[in-house]
Amino acid sequence: MKKWIVYLLLLAGSAQALAQKESSDNSISANKNKPEREEWLRDLGFGLFLHWSLDSQLGVVIGHTLVGASDDYTHRFIKELPQTFDPYKFDGYRIAVQAKLAGAKYICLTTKHHSGFCMWDTKTTDFKITNTPYGKDLLREFVDGARKAGLAVGLYYSPEDFKFLYDHDMSVQRGGLVFTDEIQEKYNDLIRRQTRELFTEYGDIDMFFVDGAPKAPALIEAWRLQPNVVVTRGAVSTPEQTIPGAVNDKLWESCLTMGTQWQYKPTHDELKSATRIIEILVETRVKGGNLLLNVGPKPDGVIADPEERNLTELSAWHFINQEAIHNVRPWIVPHEENIWYTASKDQKTVYAVIFGIPDWVRGDRKEFVLASVKATLQTRISVLGQNDKVVEYANQVDAKSRFSQQKDGLHISVVRAQRIYNNNKWPNPITVKLEHIEPALNPPTFLTVKSLTQTGKTTLVGNVIDLGNTNLLNVAFEWRIYAGFVENLNETDWKRTHWMSVNKAGEYKIDLPDLPRGITYEFRTVVAHPSMTLFGEKMQFTSR
Numbered sequence: 001m002k003k004w005i006v007y008l009l010l011l012a013g014s015a016q017a018l019a020q021k022e023s024s025d026n027s028i029s030a031n032k033n034k035p036e037r038e039e040w041l042r043d044l045g046f047g048l049f050l051h052w053s054l055d056s057q058l059g060v061v062i063g064h065t066l067v068g069a070s071d072d073y074t075h076r077f078i079k080e081l082p083q084t085f086d087p088y089k090f091d092g093y094r095i096a097v098q099a100k101l102a103g104a105k106y107i108c109l110t111t112k113h114h115s116g117f118c119m120w121d122t123k124t125t126d127f128k129i130t131n132t133p134y135g136k137d138l139l140r141e142f143v144d145g146a147r148k149a150g151l152a153v154g155l156y157y158s159p160e161d162f163k164f165l166y167d168h169d170m171s172v173q174r175g176g177l178v179f180t181d182e183i184q185e186k187y188n189d190l191i192r193r194q195t196r197e198l199f200t201e202y203g204d205i206d207m208f209f210v211d212g213a214p215k216a217p218a219l220i221e222a223w224r225l226q227p228n229v230v231v232t233r234g235a236v237s238t239p240e241q242t243i244p245g246a247v248n249d250k251l252w253e254s255c256l257t258m259g260t261q262w263q264y265k266p267t268h269d270e271l272k273s274a275t276r277i278i279e280i281l282v283e284t285r286v287k288g289g290n291l292l293l294n295v296g297p298k299p300d301g302v303i304a305d306p307e308e309r310n311l312t313e314l315s316a317w318h319f320i321n322q323e324a325i326h327n328v329r330p331w332i333v334p335h336e337e338n339i340w341y342t343a344s345k346d347q348k349t350v351y352a353v354i355f356g357i358p359d360w361v362r363g364d365r366k367e368f369v370l371a372s373v374k375a376t377l378q379t380r381i382s383v384l385g386q387n388d389k390v391v392e393y394a395n396q397v398d399a400k401s402r403f404s405q406q407k408d409g410l411h412i413s414v415v416r417a418q419r420i421y422n423n424n425k426w427p428n429p430i431t432v433k434l435e436h437i438e439p440a441l442n443p444p445t446f447l448t449v450k451s452l453t454q455t456g457k458t459t460l461v462g463n464v465i466d467l468g469n470t471n472l473l474n475v476a477f478e479w480r481i482y483a484g485f486v487e488n489l490n491e492t493d494w495k496r497t498h499w500m501s502v503n504k505a506g507e508y509k510i511d512l513p514d515l516p517r518g519i520t521y522e523f524r525t526v527v528a529h530p531s532m533t534l535f536g537e538k539m540q541f542t543s544r
Helices: 002-020 035-044 071-079 092-101 138-149 162-167 181-200 216-225 274-286 305-324
Strands: 046-050 106-112 152-157 207-210 253-257 290-295 329-336 339-343 349-354 365-370 373-383 402-406 409-415 430-439 445-454 457-466 473-481 500-502 506-511 520-529 532-542
Touching: 035 290, 046 092, 046 152, 071 162, 092 106, 092 138, 092 305, 106 138, 106 207, 138 152, 152 181, 162 181, 181 216, 207 216, 274 290, 274 305, 274 329, 274 339, 305 349, 305 430, 329 532, 349 365, 373 402, 373 409, 409 430, 445 520, 445 532, 457 473, 457 520, 473 506, 500 506
Parallel strands: 046 106, 046 290, 106 152, 152 207, 253 290
Antiparallel strands: 329 339, 339 349, 349 430, 365 409, 373 430, 402 409, 445 457, 457 506, 473 500, 473 520, 520 532
């Protein structure tokens, strides 16, 4: 019973922290997803997001340029941009195959973003794809292509509609709008009718991402028409441009961009490397979540070359390591230093994904000590993608994976044997599969609780819920300046407080040094167990 209480407390803490990352327009409504369908989506683990609309022709942020825009800009956006939008190269099947090779099991398209432009042949408005030179129902092409490629179908839909505001001579803005009862009912009816079209004319929809407000008319209609649909945003946590700091072993979905913008951005963009995307994918799965990775197609309908190259590199990694990504759940700890863990549902098989060795020469043997896993009489280990027998052109090299259980942990010895690129350089993680193993310890459980800020002083509060299999823990906090909504995902430079020793469960507090006022920071708990260092959820505060 004690373990279940601790586990529920951890989930509550993680859920609270995740919820804090949801902006007001991404709020969570009542969840009517079927539990078995949520588990089905968790098994898939990885999806490709396509943010795309008529303003991709300008390379600007999708939809949002209408907020605060002049009357002339708004009028030309709505009346002129449709006249030149012609994604004549779009091939729903080709993009779905690209996604599938990269490891995606589902794919999600923006059917309508906040501007109100519809990517299907809706009867609710003339602001739609069939009133452009393209002339066809693009959503139909997308859905058919996804199903042909064997991917689950996801739809993004925004209940917000700037075209509706334009038609009713209302200022385009987000939040703060007050409608008359008559206008509100017209708005709700538009949302219901559009959702009804999406859920009656395109077959079974697997995933629904509802972004904006009011959500209720869309959610009620979707669940009524297709009870098996899994609603992500609107029903479960969907942290945006971030990964939570702690494990949360229920459905959540992190959505983030390959670059800095959701829609196609031809200039001044900074793309994540394929290696960084792989690390993000692994970390998301390690912590129990799904990754919905976004790319923005070009105005002509194809994925731009830099993003396509990243997807191809991701395809090579996934082809080798896919077993560690799909149908997995968290292990008893997320990682030990640069070794990150996923596990089979029965926890009998663990996948140790080794980060941070971009120069691992083919044919070289390396050794690691794993503190959280313990061998049994049936234990076997191997490197995913390799046969443990051969290193090409180096028959004298022993490629066999070996292990030995010792007092300080499971010692593993593995060789990177596979030639993936002609120059023998492969910068991405390799995965060691550990079969028939057991947990080696009972890790501590703890929460990042809150910050207490007053003029000139900041106190951070954590809570050790259970010490695990030790009588003494060292605890601290790490903090850093919050780098920004998009940029923060690539920040790694934390500062650490002094350590405190704790020998019983309960809250602990540590004061930070004087900080410059008016700056937003993020912080997390750090717990040093005798065998490893663990980290808690991330939270934020602004210095005063």
